[in-house]
Amino acid sequence: MSDLSDTAQEVHDDLSEHVDATVDDVEARLEKLVTEYKVPVDEARRSVENHYLDEAGLDRDELAGGGGNATVEVEDVDEAEQWVDITAKVVELWEPRSDSVGQVGLLGDPTGTIKFTKWAKSDLANLEEGKTYRLGNVVTDEYQGRYSVKLNKTTTIEEVDEEFEVGDNEDEVEGALVDVQSGSGLIKRCPEEDCTRVLQNGRCNEHGEVEGEFDLRIKGVLDDGTDVHEVIFDEEATEDLTGIGLEEAKQMAKDALDTTVVADEMRAKILGKYYRVTGPTFGRYVLANETELLDDPADPESVLIRARSI
Amino acid sequence: MSGAPTREVARRVFAAEFNDATFTFKESDDERAPLYALLPTGERANRVFVSGTLTETEDIGEDSEYWRGRVVDPTGTFFVYAGQYQPEAASTLRDAETPTYVAVVGKPRTFETDDGSVNVSLRPESITMVEEAVRDRWVVEAAERTLDRIEAFDEEGNEYAERARAEYGEDLSAYRNAVLEALEDFDVQKTTPSSSAAHQNS
Numbered sequence: 001m002s003d004l005s006d007t008a009q010e011v012h013d014d015l016s017e018h019v020d021a022t023v024d025d026v027e028a029r030l031e032k033l034v035t036e037y038k039v040p041v042d043e044a045r046r047s048v049e050n051h052y053l054d055e056a057g058l059d060r061d062e063l064a065g066g067g068g069n070a071t072v073e074v075e076d077v078d079e080a081e082q083w084v085d086i087t088a089k090v091v092e093l094w095e096p097r098s099d100s101v102g103q104v105g106l107l108g109d110p111t112g113t114i115k116f117t118k119w120a121k122s123d124l125a126n127l128e129e130g131k132t133y134r135l136g137n138v139v140t141d142e143y144q145g146r147y148s149v150k151l152n153k154t155t156t157i158e159e160v161d162e163e164f165e166v167g168d169n170e171d172e173v174e175g176a177l178v179d180v181q182s183g184s185g186l187i188k189r190c191p192e193e194d195c196t197r198v199l200q201n202g203r204c205n206e207h208g209e210v211e212g213e214f215d216l217r218i219k220g221v222l223d224d225g226t227d228v229h230e231v232i233f234d235e236e237a238t239e240d241l242t243g244i245g246l247e248e249a250k251q252m253a254k255d256a257l258d259t260t261v262v263a264d265e266m267r268a269k270i271l272g273k274y275y276r277v278t279g280p281t282f283g284r285y286v287l288a289n290e291t292e293l294l295d296d297p298a299d300p301e302s303v304l305i306r307a308r309s310i
Numbered sequence: 311m312s313g314a315p316t317r318e319v320a321r322r323v324f325a326a327e328f329n330d331a332t333f334t335f336k337e338s339d340d341e342r343a344p345l346y347a348l349l350p351t352g353e354r355a356n357r358v359f360v361s362g363t364l365t366e367t368e369d370i371g372e373d374s375e376y377w378r379g380r381v382v383d384p385t386g387t388f389f390v391y392a393g394q395y396q397p398e399a400a401s402t403l404r405d406a407e408t409p410t411y412v413a414v415v416g417k418p419r420t421f422e423t424d425d426g427s428v429n430v431s432l433r434p435e436s437i438t439m440v441e442e443a444v445r446d447r448w449v450v451e452a453a454e455r456t457l458d459r460i461e462a463f464d465e466e467g468n469e470y471a472e473r474a475r476a477e478y479g480e481d482l483s484a485y486r487n488a489v490l491e492a493l494e495d496f497d498v499q500k501t502t503p504s505s506s507a508a509h510q511n512s
Contacts, residue, residue, distance in 0.1 A: 176320070176359050176413070176448075178320050178357075178359055178415045178436075179317075179415065179435070179436070221317065223319060223320045223359060224451075225319065225320065225321060225322040225359070225451060225455045226319065226455075227319065228316070228317045228318075228319055230317075264398075267398075267436065267438070268438060268439075271413065271415070271436050271438040272359075272361065272412070272413025272414075272415070272436070272438040272440050272444060273413070273440060273444055274444065274447055294447065295441065295443040295444075295447075296443075297443065297446065298443070298446040298447040298449065298450040298496075299450065300449070300450050300453070300493040300496045303450055303453045303454050303457070303489075303493060304490070304493040304494070306454075306457055307453065307457055307486065307489045307490050307493060308490070310457065310460060310461065310486060
């Protein structure tokens with residue numbers, strides 16, 4: 001009767017938060033209905049569940065999860081098209097690029113972050129940044145090796161009072177810095193609210209000609225001879241990397257009557273050197289949180305052994 | 311990555327092998343298709359990253375500046391040429407005080423000499439002055455990548471190894487020897503600052 005003991009185990013697991021019963025208890029009840037009273041297993045299960053719910057004074061709807069989905073953590077999402085439950089904090093909300101998208105942004109739990117999409121037509125309550133929710137019945141998706149979850153009509157949203165540090169699921173890349181791309185150095189950004197686009201010749205793509213705000217940024221390429229990684233260094237990371245801060249950069253540009261001297265100076269300092277960068281990946285870029293110059297003495301010994309053994 | 315061409319990896323290759331890579335090709339008939347040098351150890355290289363000692367610079371241009379730099383690694387010399395279309399690299403070569411360690415990112419180019427032989431040179435995207443530690447790290451890295459290629463040379467389906475075999479032959483011993491030479495050449499006497507300080511105290 002392994003069928004019955006499996007069912008008993010499931011019922012027990014579903015109810016264990018609310019009901020103080022052993023698996024054997026559950027199985028005995030099931031067995032009685034199925035073998036003595038010839039009740040079909042499904043119906044027997046239902047009946048046994050109701051018995052325990054009654055005993056605990058609960059409604060069926062109050063059962064957590066409801067549908068028997070796996071409750072997963074962000075780092076466990078590694079397959080598309082899975083129905084799962086997830087508890088996560090809204091790290092960031094992004095501007096939807098299409099009318100069909102109600103909300104889009106980043107969810108995080110202690111194991112990492114993952115993109116979420118909520119369709120406009122699914123008619124769900126809005127999520128708020130910084131709040132933590134238990135999301136029942138979301139579907140995983142995959143695009144170019146990156147996973148996301150999609151909220152849908154059947155998704156349940158429940159705000160929960162859980163505090164945790166969102167994990168960083170950071171990548172680590174290293175190699176020689178072989179290029180500093182255009183758009184690096186002292187740049188200007190659009191000052192309009194929620195617009196941080198980098199100006200091209202004093203123009204913002206969205207807002208036209210504006211008085212820009214200075215910022216520092218480096219778009220660099222790390223290359224280890226096998227793979228290429230594009231890395232973005234924000235103002236702080238750029239100063240760490242080059243030793244040139246925003247005020248100094250502005251002064252340099254002022255003295256030279258030219259902003260490009262900043263990027264030139266930075267290039268001379270960093271191109272051709274080896275770095276290890278850790279940070280989250282967004283699209284094709286790694287955002288540098290930590291940068292380490294790799295300048296410890298090279299060790300030829302192990303490679304020499306390998307060369308001799310060929 | 312939405313149709314944008316992916317950036318070419320910068321191969322690590324010693325001068326001894328680089329200067330033998332006289333065969334170049336394109337993967338398509340498109341005029342703008344990238345040009346590759348076929349490395350004798352069986353890899354295509356559209357871009358390389360090298361480091362070594364810049365020993366000499368010379369303006370060999372007639373009408374306009376055209377700078378040639380000699381960058382020496384433990385196995386040979388890279389010839390780096392920079393003219394008006396590589397203004398930053400040209401000005402680095404103009405201002406450089408030799409000898410100095412440099413790192414060069416660039417594209418392999420070939421040209422035929424008057425006597426019909428083919429020379430391989432490096433057209434720099436960037437040349438920067440670096441510390442000795444960078445040069446050392448590069449030597450070890452170039453050795454590793456070269457061994458990677460040598461080990462993969464006989465693997466089935468290694469397209470560029472097959473082409474290299476047809477173009478240059480299958481004797482890779484010169485490149486393995488170059489690796490050994492480069493690594494054995496490593497200055498093992500090198501003392502770290504802390505140990506030399508300890509020396510003075512004793």
